Amino acid sequence: MTASPSTEVHRTRSLREWLVLLVGVLVVAALCVAAGRWQWSRYETKKARVDTIQANFSATPVPLGDLLAPGEVLAAGDQWRPVELQGSYVPGAEVLLRNRPVGSTPGYHVLVPFEVADDPAVTVVIDRGFVPMGSDGASPADVPATPTGTTTVIARLRLDEAPSDRGAPAGQVQRINVAQVLATAGLPATTATIGGYGALVVEDGEPAPGLFRLPDPDLDLGSHLSYTFQWFVFAIGAIGGFLLLLRRERREATARAAAAAGPVVVPDDTPDDVAAWLDPSRRSAEPSRSRRRASRPSDEEIEDAEAERLGR
Numbered sequence: 531m532t533a534s535p536s537t538e539v540h541r542t543r544s545l546r547e548w549l550v551l552l553v554g555v556l557v558v559a560a561l562c563v564a565a566g567r568w569q570w571s572r573y574e575t576k577k578a579r580v581d582t583i584q585a586n587f588s589a590t591p592v593p594l595g596d597l598l599a600p601g602e603v604l605a606a607g608d609q610w611r612p613v614e615l616q617g618s619y620v621p622g623a624e625v626l627l628r629n630r631p632v633g634s635t636p637g638y639h640v641l642v643p644f645e646v647a648d649d650p651a652v653t654v655v656i657d658r659g660f661v662p663m664g665s666d667g668a669s670p671a672d673v674p675a676t677p678t679g680t681t682t683v684i685a686r687l688r689l690d691e692a693p694s695d696r697g698a699p700a701g702q703v704q705r706i707n708v709a710q711v712l713a714t715a716g717l718p719a720t721t722a723t724i725g726g727y728g729a730l731v732v733e734d735g736e737p738a739p740g741l742f743r744l745p746d747p748d749l750d751l752g753s754h755l756s757y758t759f760q761w762f763v764f765a766i767g768a769i770g771g772f773l774l775l776l777r778r779e780r781r782e783a784t785a786r787a788a789a790a791a792g793p794v795v796v797p798d799d800t801p802d803d804v805a806a807w808l809d810p811s812r813r814s815a816e817p818s819r820s821r822r823r824a825s826r827p828s829d830e831e832i833e834d835a836e837a838e839r840l841g842r
Contacts (some may be wrong), residue, residue, distance in 0.1 A: 542783060548776070555772040559765040567763030573754035583747050586610040589683050593648075594724075600652040603725030604687050610747065611627045612731060615683045616652060617647040619676045622714035626670060627657070632745055637662040638670040640741060641703070641711050643721075644683060644728070655711045656685055659741030674740030677733055685728030833835040 543551075590686060591612040610728065620643040627639035640658045645651060664671045694704035703710050706727055729744050730737075737743055 543779065551775075552772065555768050559768045560701045562761045562765035564759045564767065566765070569580065569754045569758040570762060573751065573758060576751050576754065580749050580751060582607060583610050583749065586612075587686070587747070594646060594652070594654070595648055597687070598724045598726070600650055600722040600724065604689055606689065608687060609689055610686045612684055612686050613728065615644060615646050615685065615728070616680070617645045617683075618678070618680055619644050619656075620653070620715065620717065621678065623710050623717065624673065624676060624701070625714045626673075627706055628698060628702050628704060632660045632742060635660075635662055638673075638702075639706075639744075640673055640676075640738075641727075642676050642705065643712060643715055643717060644681075647680075652684075652722045652724060653712070653717070654724060655706065655708050656683060656730055657706065657727060657744065658733075659690075659729045661741055672740075674738070681733055682735075683728070683733055684731040686731060687726050688729055690725050690727060700786075786819055 580685055586608065587610045589612060591614040594613045594615055597611065597613065599609055623643050625641040627641055630639055631637060640661060642656055642658055643653050644656045645653050658676070662671045663669075688706075690708050691705040693707040693710055694747055696704045698704050698714075701714065703714050708723055708725070708727060709719070711727075712721055712723065
């Protein structure tokens with residue numbers, strides 16, 4: 531026999547059902563917290579990167595030797611720090627970085643080893659700028675000639691990229707990995723260098739002629755912080771919804787027990803506002819909304835009075 535609608539509506543959940551529901555709520559809340567923590571981690575990573583850029587990008591250039599010695603790896607906190615290099619580009623050692631568009635324009639970056647005239651000498655890979663792809667789509671447009679002779683270069687230091695295991699045409703690389711760039715340029719593996727490269731700012735006080743300037747770094751932090759708060763709110767909402775459902779069912783169970791107990795008998799010492807809620811006949815015919823709100827007792831008062839009435 532099919533249960534009547536009233537029976538279905540008033541069915542009380544069993545302890546097992548409550549436990550299953552509680553486990554589900556806790557799993558959902560835990561997943562929301564984990565997602566929020568991941569978004570917070572992404573925000574902190576981007577914030578640290580932006581802080582480094584803002585601290586170093588416009589700093590006064592310093593000699594390379596003040597930051598790095600040959601063979602040393604650039605520290606993460608020194609990224610984007612401008613350095614001044616005096617020396618000369620290695621003749622005929624231009625290398626093209628492929629698959630690295632600027633904006634939405636496909637093309638190539640021109641990488642050239644630069645021999646710094648310091649003691650001890652060191653060779654630094656310089657990203658001189660960007661040249662668009664040529665008409666055939668397989669090679670760049672005309673690449674301007676690299677300056678010869680003694681040149682003063684100001685460049686911003688960047689971390690060396692991980693080596694690529696993908697092949698590339700002769701004279702080209704897939705990433706700005708110093709060892710791979712020097713090998714592609716035909717320099718010996720024993721060449722003294724640093725664990726990083728330089729993004730050109732100016733050569734002898736001017737941008738590289740014929741090359742597009744490298745774009746400034748992105749300072750946008752994204753939406754990770756707002757997503758963090760949203761996920762935490764979802765976690766709180768899941769737990770809060772469970773507690774509200776539990777409270778509502780408890781109140782409904784109390785009301786059903788009161789209905790089953792027969793006519794309402796309110797003890798004489800019950801406060802008037804509570805008695806009015808237990809026995810509707812004691813309420814005024816048409817109280818105003820503001821009066822109803824002002825005279826409504828708390829849920830705890832109603833439940834206490836109801837329990838006392840049932841006990842008597």
